[in-house]
Amino acid sequence: MxxxxxxxxxxxxxxxxxxxxxxxxxxxxxRQVGLDLRAFSRLGWEWARWRPLPLTASVLAxxxxxxxxxxxxxxxxxxxxxPRLRARESIPLFLVANxxxxxxxxxxxxxxxxxxxRERGVSPQVxxxxxxxxxxxxxxGATLVGISAFLSPxxxxxxxxxxxxxxxxxxAFVMVTSVPGPARRLESLGFRIARWAGAASAPGPGEEPILxxxxxxxxxxxxxxxxGLYATAFWLLYLGVVGWMPFLYVxxxxxxxxxxxxxxxxxxxxxxxxxxxxxxxxxPVLQAEPALALAVLARLWTTLVEVVPAALLAPGVLRSRSxxxxxxxxxxxxxxxx
Numbered sequence: 369m370x371x372x373x374x375x376x377x378x379x380x381x382x383x384x385x386x387x388x389x390x391x392x393x394x395x396x397x398x399r400q401v402g403l404d405l406r407a408f409s410r411l412g413w414e415w416a417r418w419r420p421l422p423l424t425a426s427v428l429a430x431x432x433x434x435x436x437x438x439x440x441x442x443x444x445x446x447x448x449x450x451p452r453l454r455a456r457e458s459i460p461l462f463l464v465a466n467x468x469x470x471x472x473x474x475x476x477x478x479x480x481x482x483x484x485x486r487e488r489g490v491s492p493q494v495x496x497x498x499x500x501x502x503x504x505x506x507x508x509g510a511t512l513v514g515i516s517a518f519l520s521p522x523x524x525x526x527x528x529x530x531x532x533x534x535x536x537x538x539x540a541f542v543m544v545t546s547v548p549g550p551a552r553r554l555e556s557l558g559f560r561i562a563r564w565a566g567a568a569s570a571p572g573p574g575e576e577p578i579l580x581x582x583x584x585x586x587x588x589x590x591x592x593x594x595x596g597l598y599a600t601a602f603w604l605l606y607l608g609v610v611g612w613m614p615f616l617y618v619x620x621x622x623x624x625x626x627x628x629x630x631x632x633x634x635x636x637x638x639x640x641x642x643x644x645x646x647x648x649x650x651x652p653v654l655q656a657e658p659a660l661a662l663a664v665l666a667r668l669w670t671t672l673v674e675v676v677p678a679a680l681l682a683p684g685v686l687r688s689r690s691x692x693x694x695x696x697x698x699x700x701x702x703x704x705x706x
Contacts, residue, residue, distance in 0.1 A: 391640070411657045416609050423608035429601035430673045436594050437506070438462030444502050444587070445485070450494040461485055463678040464685045484685060502591075505584075507630060509591025512538055513599050514624030520617050522652035542588045595623050605669060609662060613653055621649035622666070643667060 435455070442458030445451070453461075465481035478499050485495035515538065518531025602622035603615055629642030643663035650659040 411661060413661075415658050416661075417611050419608045421608075422604045426601050426604035426608055426669070427673055429597060429604055430670065431677065433594060433597040433601060434463060434466075434674055434677070435459050436597060440506075440587075440590055440594060441481075441498060441502050443590075444498040445490055445494055447583075448494045448498045450491065450498070451489045453488060453490070457488055460681040460685050461488065463674070464682045466674060467678050467682070502587075505587040506591045506594065507627065508538065508542065508588050509593075510595045510598075510623045510627050510630075512588065512592045513595040514620055514627045516616060516620035517624040517649050520620070520652065522617055542584045544584070598626075599623050602666060605666060606662070609665065610654065610658070617653050618650065621646055624649050625663075639667075 438459040438461070439455050441462050442453035442455070445453055445458075461481065461484045465477055465484055468477035468480040478496050481499050482492045482495040486492060512535070515531055515534045518534065519528050523531075599619035599622050600615075603613075603619040606613060606618045625642045625646035628645040629639075632641040643660065643666075646663040646666065647656055647659040650662070654662070
């Protein structure tokens, strides 16, 4: 009893600490942008201008962004030496595994992807390593797009200068990771993190690092394109709810807020931090109270567009896995004999 109460106490303490940190940082951001929570509680939706065409386009663009993310994971599996996965294979696997993000814990998404991909002939090392490294490069692509938020003409010149400095720093890192030596170290790091997270064991024969040259440049550009699509989807959401605003004033704020929420490791899925940062990045063009309402709406929008297709695809993916398990069990029984 005492042995089990210790870890349980530590888990509760860790959860409480994360909640305190998340609340404190969120309140700090809210105060910095001058958000009046009492005014927000009285805020209705009279300020919103619901336009069906851009709203529909935003949903389609966001869904296309999720599909592109899944396809990129399939391409990275191939580069890691795994089998070639067609889009109709990689997209359901990736989206269904993504449901693991909504379970408390850091490894359920990767573990689920590893388990599901195994039925498509992808080894656990390749599935987990490509997922982890893909997340890292995706964050780099999001950073490239998000830094554009600091280049908005609505901001002072000194802020835009820091934006150019940040952009140059990111590109310098990208170019370094395009050199074969650092690229292979990144791949080895992905495998080590996968083993540490329990999603994979040590690489077997033929699964050593095999990345080709210019890995950093190629994959950062791919994921920057992916995040450009996400940013476009948010811009369309803004047009559908608020009204016209130039792309550079609005779209990069979505990526910048995501990066900030992702780096706040103590906040589950960046909850609160991402919304607060989105309010801050939109402050030059939108009042704080409507911006917070839009940020909450954006959280619901991203969750629904991700979860609904995944939930619809899940039965087919799980049936396929169940059939593969039954086939494998039958083969083992035939080998065992009477």
